Amino acid sequence: MAHAYTPGLKVIPKTVVHKTRRLPMKGEVTVKKGDNIKADDVVATTNLPGNVVPVNLANMLNIEASEIMEILIKKPGDTIKEGDIIAETPGLFGFFKTKAHAPASGTLEAVSGITGQAIIREAPIPVSVQAYIDGKVTAIIEDEGVEVSTMAAFIQGIFGIGGERRGEIKVITPDTTTTITDDMIHDDCKGKVLVGGSFLTHKAFMKAQRVGATGVVVGGFNYSDIKKIVGYDIGVAITGQEEINTTLIITEGFGEVHMAQQTFDLLRAHEGRMASINGATQIRAGVIRPEIIIPIEGNEDLKEKHAELFGMEPGTEVRVIRAPYFGMLGEVTALPHELQRLESGSLARVAKVKLYETQKEVLLPRANLEMIEKT
Amino acid sequence: MKPEAIRSILATDCGSTTTKAILIEKQGDEYRLVVRGEAPTTVEAPFEDVTKGVLNAAKEVEELCGRQILDNDRIITPQKGDKGVDIYISTSSAGGGLQMVVSGIVKAMSAESAERAALGAGAIVMDVLASNDGRLPHEKIQRIRHLRPDMILLSGGTDSGNIKGVVEMSELLKAANPKPRLGINYKLPVIYAGNQKANGEIEKNLGEDTDLSIVPNLRPVLERENLGPARDKIHDLFMEHVMAQAPGYKKLMAMTDAPIMPTPGAVGEIMQVIAKKEGITVVGVDIGGATTDVFSVFKDLEKGEPVFNRTVSANLGMSYSISNVLASATLPNILRWVPFEIDEVDLRNRIGNKMIRPTTIPQSLEELKIEQAISREALRLSFIQHKAFAVGLKGVQKERTISDAFDQSSSGETLVNMMDLDILVGSGGVLSHAPRRHQSARMMIDAFLPEGITQIAVDSIFMMPQLGVLSSVHEKAATEVFNKDCLLRLGTCIAPVGPIKPGKEYVHVKFTLPDGTQVDKSYVLGEMELFEAPYEAIEAEITPARGIDAGAGPGQTVKTMIYGGLVGIIIDARGRRPFVLPENPGERVKKLQEWSLAVKEFENA
Numbered sequence: 001m002a003h004a005y006t007p008g009l010k011v012i013p014k015t016v017v018h019k020t021r022r023l024p025m026k027g028e029v030t031v032k033k034g035d036n037i038k039a040d041d042v043v044a045t046t047n048l049p050g051n052v053v054p055v056n057l058a059n060m061l062n063i064e065a066s067e068i069m070e071i072l073i074k075k076p077g078d079t080i081k082e083g084d085i086i087a088e089t090p091g092l093f094g095f096f097k098t099k100a101h102a103p104a105s106g107t108l109e110a111v112s113g114i115t116g117q118a119i120i121r122e123a124p125i126p127v128s129v130q131a132y133i134d135g136k137v138t139a140i141i142e143d144e145g146v147e148v149s150t151m152a153a154f155i156q157g158i159f160g161i162g163g164e165r166r167g168e169i170k171v172i173t174p175d176t177t178t179t180i181t182d183d184m185i186h187d188d189c190k191g192k193v194l195v196g197g198s199f200l201t202h203k204a205f206m207k208a209q210r211v212g213a214t215g216v217v218v219g220g221f222n223y224s225d226i227k228k229i230v231g232y233d234i235g236v237a238i239t240g241q242e243e244i245n246t247t248l249i250i251t252e253g254f255g256e257v258h259m260a261q262q263t264f265d266l267l268r269a270h271e272g273r274m275a276s277i278n279g280a281t282q283i284r285a286g287v288i289r290p291e292i293i294i295p296i297e298g299n300e301d302l303k304e305k306h307a308e309l310f311g312m313e314p315g316t317e318v319r320v321i322r323a324p325y326f327g328m329l330g331e332v333t334a335l336p337h338e339l340q341r342l343e344s345g346s347l348a349r350v351a352k353v354k355l356y357e358t359q360k361e362v363l364l365p366r367a368n369l370e371m372i373e374k375t
Numbered sequence: 376m377k378p379e380a381i382r383s384i385l386a387t388d389c390g391s392t393t394t395k396a397i398l399i400e401k402q403g404d405e406y407r408l409v410v411r412g413e414a415p416t417t418v419e420a421p422f423e424d425v426t427k428g429v430l431n432a433a434k435e436v437e438e439l440c441g442r443q444i445l446d447n448d449r450i451i452t453p454q455k456g457d458k459g460v461d462i463y464i465s466t467s468s469a470g471g472g473l474q475m476v477v478s479g480i481v482k483a484m485s486a487e488s489a490e491r492a493a494l495g496a497g498a499i500v501m502d503v504l505a506s507n508d509g510r511l512p513h514e515k516i517q518r519i520r521h522l523r524p525d526m527i528l529l530s531g532g533t534d535s536g537n538i539k540g541v542v543e544m545s546e547l548l549k550a551a552n553p554k555p556r557l558g559i560n561y562k563l564p565v566i567y568a569g570n571q572k573a574n575g576e577i578e579k580n581l582g583e584d585t586d587l588s589i590v591p592n593l594r595p596v597l598e599r600e601n602l603g604p605a606r607d608k609i610h611d612l613f614m615e616h617v618m619a620q621a622p623g624y625k626k627l628m629a630m631t632d633a634p635i636m637p638t639p640g641a642v643g644e645i646m647q648v649i650a651k652k653e654g655i656t657v658v659g660v661d662i663g664g665a666t667t668d669v670f671s672v673f674k675d676l677e678k679g680e681p682v683f684n685r686t687v688s689a690n691l692g693m694s695y696s697i698s699n700v701l702a703s704a705t706l707p708n709i710l711r712w713v714p715f716e717i718d719e720v721d722l723r724n725r726i727g728n729k730m731i732r733p734t735t736i737p738q739s740l741e742e743l744k745i746e747q748a749i750s751r752e753a754l755r756l757s758f759i760q761h762k763a764f765a766v767g768l769k770g771v772q773k774e775r776t777i778s779d780a781f782d783q784s785s786s787g788e789t790l791v792n793m794m795d796l797d798i799l800v801g802s803g804g805v806l807s808h809a810p811r812r813h814q815s816a817r818m819m820i821d822a823f824l825p826e827g828i829t830q831i832a833v834d835s836i837f838m839m840p841q842l843g844v845l846s847s848v849h850e851k852a853a854t855e856v857f858n859k860d861c862l863l864r865l866g867t868c869i870a871p872v873g874p875i876k877p878g879k880e881y882v883h884v885k886f887t888l889p890d891g892t893q894v895d896k897s898y899v900l901g902e903m904e905l906f907e908a909p910y911e912a913i914e915a916e917i918t919p920a921r922g923i924d925a926g927a928g929p930g931q932t933v934k935t936m937i938y939g940g941l942v943g944i945i946i947d948a949r950g951r952r953p954f955v956l957p958e959n960p961g962e963r964v965k966k967l968q969e970w971s972l973a974v975k976e977f978e979n980a
Contacts, residue, residue: 052550054512065539109550114576115543117512119550159731222720223698223727235699236665236690237730254727283695283733322735323725323742344743345810345978348736368735 008319008371009156009251009289011263017152017293018138021129022145024048029146035137037148039166039276042128043137044145050122053104057087058116060100065116074108081105086118132164133276134295153270153294155251155263157217160279160290161230161239162247165193167214169275169294171268173197176259180218182207189213193275193292195267199256200248202228208246215247215277217267217292219259219327240280240288247279249290252319257327260319260372270294312371318353322368329372330355336363376453376461378849383460385436385450386841387429388638389416389467389627391665394425396432397841398440398460399856406852408860411836412436417623418469424623425469426630450630464848465631466840468638469621473497473613474556476524478504478548479594480531480540485569488594489530491764492568492602494685496609497640498525499666506531506540512547519551525617527553527563527585528605529577532570534595541569545580552584555616562586564612568593568605588612613637633848639668639685641843645853646670646800647683648846652854655797656681658823660754661837662803664694664733667753669761673790682790684765688757693750693805694733701726704752711956712748712821714967715741740977743810747818750805754822762789793826793951794872794926800862802834812941813905813976816865826872826951827926828917830938831865864910866940870947873923875900881923881948886915886937898948901966903973906946908939945974 027046031037058065074086084102091097102108106122135150170192172184180196182204190212200218202225208216227233230242251259275294282288312318316332334352340363342348348365355362384399384406394416398409412435417428430448437444443458444451451459475498479486482505490503501522504515529548531541548565555563565585567577574589581587590604614634618624628635636644642661650657650672659670667688675682690699701709706719713722725745729735737743766789801807801819809815816831825831838861846853871882883897888908898904918932919925927933937944949970957963971977 049552052513052516054516054547054550110546112542112546115539115546117543117546119546121550159727223723224720226727233698233702235702236696237698253724253731255721255724281731283731321732322728322738324739326728342736343739344737345740346736346743346808347810365736365738368738370732 009158010154011156011260011266011372012154013266013269014151014296015154016149017133017135017154018147018149019133019135019293020141020145020147021132022141023127023129026143027127029140029143031137031146033137033140037131037135037137039131039134039274041131043131043148045126045128047124048127050106050124052109053106053120053122054117055086055100055103055120056115056117057100057111061087061089061098063089063116066113068111068116069113072111074102076108076110078108079106080108080120132278133293134274150293150295152296153266153292155217155266155292157249157251157279157281157290157292158253159237159239159281160247160249161226161234161242161281162215162244162279163240163242164276164278164280165214165247166274166276167191167193169193169195169267169271169273171195171264171271176219176261176264179256180204180216185211185213187211193217193277195264195271196259197264198258205229205246205248209244213246215249215279217249217251217277219250219252220255220257221248221250223254237281237283239282240278242279247277247290249277249279249292252327253321255326260329262372267292312351312366312369317372318351318369319372320353320355320364320368321370325355325362325364328355328357332369333361335366378851381461381849381852383454384845384849384852385433385444385460385463386838386845387432387463387465388641388838388840389418389425389428389465389469390638391418391469392416394428394432394469395837395841396429396436397838398436398444399845399852401852405859406849406855408838408856410436410439411838412439416469418621422622424626425467425621426623426626429465429627429630452632462632462848463630464633464841464844465627466636466638466641466844467618467621467624467627473609473617473637474499474501474525475528475609476500476502476504476519476522476553477528478530478544479569480506480544482508484597485531485594488600488602489528489568489605491600491684492530492593492605493528493609494687495602495640495643495683496606496613497637497643497685498609499687499689504544506544515547516551519548519553523554523556525556525564526609526612527565528609529565529567530569530593530605532573532592533597534571534592536570536572538570538573538576541573542576542580545577549580549584561616564588564616566590566605566608566612568608571595586616610634610636610640633844636840636844636847638840639687641840642668643670643683643685644843645839645846645857646672646843647681648850648854649857650681650683656792656795657798657800658758658791658796659800659839660757660802660806660819660823661834661839662750662753662757662801662805663692664804665690665692665696667691667757667803669757671761671765671791673765673792673795675790682765684761684790686757686761686764688753688760691753691757693746693753693803694729696730697726697733697749697753698730700749700753700756703756709748709752711963712751712967714744714964714971716960716964717745746805747809747814750818751822754818758823762791765790793824793829794924796825796827796829798830798832799823799825800832800834802837802839806833807835807837811976811978812863812865813974816868816942816945817971817974817976820868820870820945820947824870824951824954825868826870827924828933828935828937829868829870830940831868831942831945832862832940833865834861835863836861864938864940865942866908866910866944867937868945868947869915869917869925869937870949870951871917871919871923871925872951873919873929874953875920875923875950877901880920881950882920882925882946883918884915884946885918886913886944888913889939898946900948900950902946902948903970904946905943905974906939907943910938910940912936912938913944942974
């Protein structure tokens with residue numbers, strides 16, 4: 001049977017983090033296995049094929065497509081500069097010639113005698129991939145990239161926007177329950193990854209962007225405010241490409257939700273250290289969660305310690321991930337075998353959970369619980 | 376093996392998250408579902424072998440039915456004594472299904488025909504490119520480069536027409552040099568089904584860089600479609616390339632006794648078989664977490680032949696894409712189905728949280744009602760898309776007049792005539808697993824607004840995909856299991872059509888229930904009522920008010936057989952064309968609660 005619970009988000013004080021840094025197509029790897037590298041170091045480079053600019057010469061010159069091959073000045077394969085004459089009509093007694101100029105520089109890739117279309121391929125676009133985290137090169141993927149590994153504190157969020165950034169961790173709320181408001185954000189937040197409690201107002205996020213914070217990590221955020229930031233509705237949770245300067249990572253969910261105490265404590269313990277963060281989220285197959293990686297000293301032993309994955313059992317610490325107890329933490333006290341009827345009328349497999357906040361025991365569908373992974 | 380000799384069938388459907396297996400056995404003269412098992416799909420890391428999930432699901436079937444089906448990692452075929460099954464078949468949508476880009480010259484003609492061919496074959500259409508789609512050539516190239524489809528279907532031009540448009544498209548395709556989604560070492564399959572005069576040029580442009588297949592034109596003349604060859608080629612290439620690239624599929628292909636079908640293609644197959652066999656019109660819907668598929672079989676208005684259409688609303692679903700339902704439907708449209716007052720920001724956050732934690736289930740009744748409100752909009756929007764697409768053309772070949780051909784998309788009459796609809800079939804989590812079947816019936820009625828007299832059913836455990844592929848090898852077994860074990864008949868909806876002043880009598884119904892209860896009752900506009908009745912034929916007389924149509928024309932009495940079911944007979948006098956909900960929030964909530972009570976939607980409600 002399929003497991004009826006969601007594997008938890010990772011909040012791990014010390015673990016080996018491996019990151020595959022890969023080019024979009026084959027190229028050159030610029031580091032060697034065993035190299036100690038910094039997050040900003042380039043590990044691989046390549047040239048993407050240039051953009052393609054199609055231009056219909058027959059239309060430009062007002063001739064039949066079949067005539068185009070005879071009046072080409074430049075031939076397929078030639079290098080051309082913007083403004084160069086690609087083709088020219090013979091005109092009348094050498095006069096009234098019509099010219100087709102290249103709209104872009106590059107290589108004349110092809111010309112069609114059927115459609116009259118010419119394809120200009122612009123210069124290749126250089127692309128490089130950085131290490132993203134301080135660490136050691138532990139594997140080389142020939143012509144494609146590397147695996148970088150590091151000993152780090154590792155925290156996953158539930159949803160984020162914005163891509164890879166780096167900054168120093170700065171905790172700006174006293175606890176997990178405080179809302180981040182714009183008056184908490186000042187010029188000294190520039191270049192920092194701000195960490196706060198239960199909620200971030202839209203105004204506060206805008207201020208963080210304005211002062212140049214590299215990221216904000218917070219328990220909750222209003223779903224409707226996401227649109228105000230990116231300018232469109234995020235209908236399907238595939239993010240990371242948003243053009244924003246401040247990456248936002250939500251650790252618990254939408255609305256006002258206290259940040260899990262251990263997440264907050266771990267981030268606070270590393271205040272002042274550099275963190276690599278990424279808001280990229282993908283919920284469908286091949287799940288990607290936003291992440292905060294704080295490399296810590298000691299890359300000498302990078303062998304991964306495989307934590308054994310256990311199912312839910314009495315004593316397991318869980319987070320409730322759906323109303324009516326959404327965001328609360330607790331401990332599983334029993335796992336009744338029989339299906340139970342929920343208030344909604346559905347029959348579901350449940351767990352008995354003692355909630356820390358209320359100290360009460362409640363029956364909750366296992367599907368609405370997330371294990372808190374600590375190792 | 377001859378079909379009549381088949382005693383047992385194991386069929387699996389490898390979905391993106393779960394692999395479902397069903398065991399069908401011959402009991403006496405008929406085929407019946409015996410058990411169903413499931414296991415997580417194992418296409419992705421760390422397993423990366425789809426057959427592991429298949430074997431796990433088969434193992435569960437084995438345990439449930441109490442006899443041996445597996446011999447280690449092998450399904451025993453054919454059945455020997457009490458061991459094994461006679462045939463094993465499968466469908467698949469794992470790894471994202473079949474993703475295609477299609478192109479044509481004119482958006483409303485060849486491009487639309489190409490889209491129809493791809494959808495009919497079970498594909499998700501990522502984009503439709505056309506010479507007149509408003510995008511500049513370089514934008515099209517960018518788009519093709521950005522998408523990484525499993526295959527491309529290129530069409531355009533009638534067989535006697537100009538080849539320029541389609542050759543131009545092939546040049547853009549060549550310049551974009553698209554890469555397949557799976558596997559870096561193989562060429563992208565491209566099917567050319569356009570003007571056959573251009574075959575040589577197409578071969579010249581694409582023959583080297585892509586794995587090009589040339590099939591007969593899918594629109595050889597303006598007024599006729601010929602989708603069959605393109606559709607068959609899509610199926611072949613799906614098996615040869617896409618499936619062969621997905622982890623473990625080579626093994627799976629070797630295990631099955633019939634070609635693996637894309638899941639939606641298989642669902643379409645069974646619906647066509649049933650519609651044809653019983654001579655009925657059908658609308659089917661499968662609402663999933665990420666997408667909603669709508670299928671329909673209606674009669675062509677001129678020739679009376681059944682026409683199959685399928686659409687897939689790629690971003691309308693109840694979990695992964697639930698926020699997109701909110702974005703597409705807008706908040707007021709979702710709120711109109713929520714039978715209590717709720718803060719808008721709170722509702723948006725709840726929807727967002729379902730998107731990021733898609734496997735959670737509604738625990739409270741309030742949460743359930745919100746999810747069911749959203750599902751009504753997801754279904755409604757998917758159906759709007761379907762109606763707009765299911766216009767004037769038919770699956771394989773159709774004669775059209777030239778004037779029809781020119782305006783098929785903009786002004787083409789939809790084939791979906793709700794008054795002619797015989798049965799509405801729902802499937803997918805929110806419909807199949809609703810705590811009460813009454814809720815499933817209500818969701819479908821509210822979203823699809825059936826007209827006249829319509830039967831409502833749900834697919835009990837969503838086995839239509841397996842039955843679809845089964846119908847290609849054993850139609851009798853597929854239809855028997857479909858009727859006896861797959862379809863859960865919920866009942867009949869009686870919904871007259873036409874405008875009338877509020878408070879006026881809308882319809883009068885007269886029938887005798889199997890338990891002897893006599894119903895002889897009038898309803899005013901805005902009322903609903905449920906009569907519990909089993910799935911048995913009931914002679915009914917339905918008389919609509921003057922100007923109102925119940926199926927026999929304005930004001931005409933309909934005398935027909937109606938059927939009850941797990942829910943019963945629902946009189947829906949809320950009106951159609953227009954169907955209006957009160958705009959005042961207080962009144963709307965009151966009305967929604969009244970209707971819920973009337974059809975016993977919630978226990979103790």
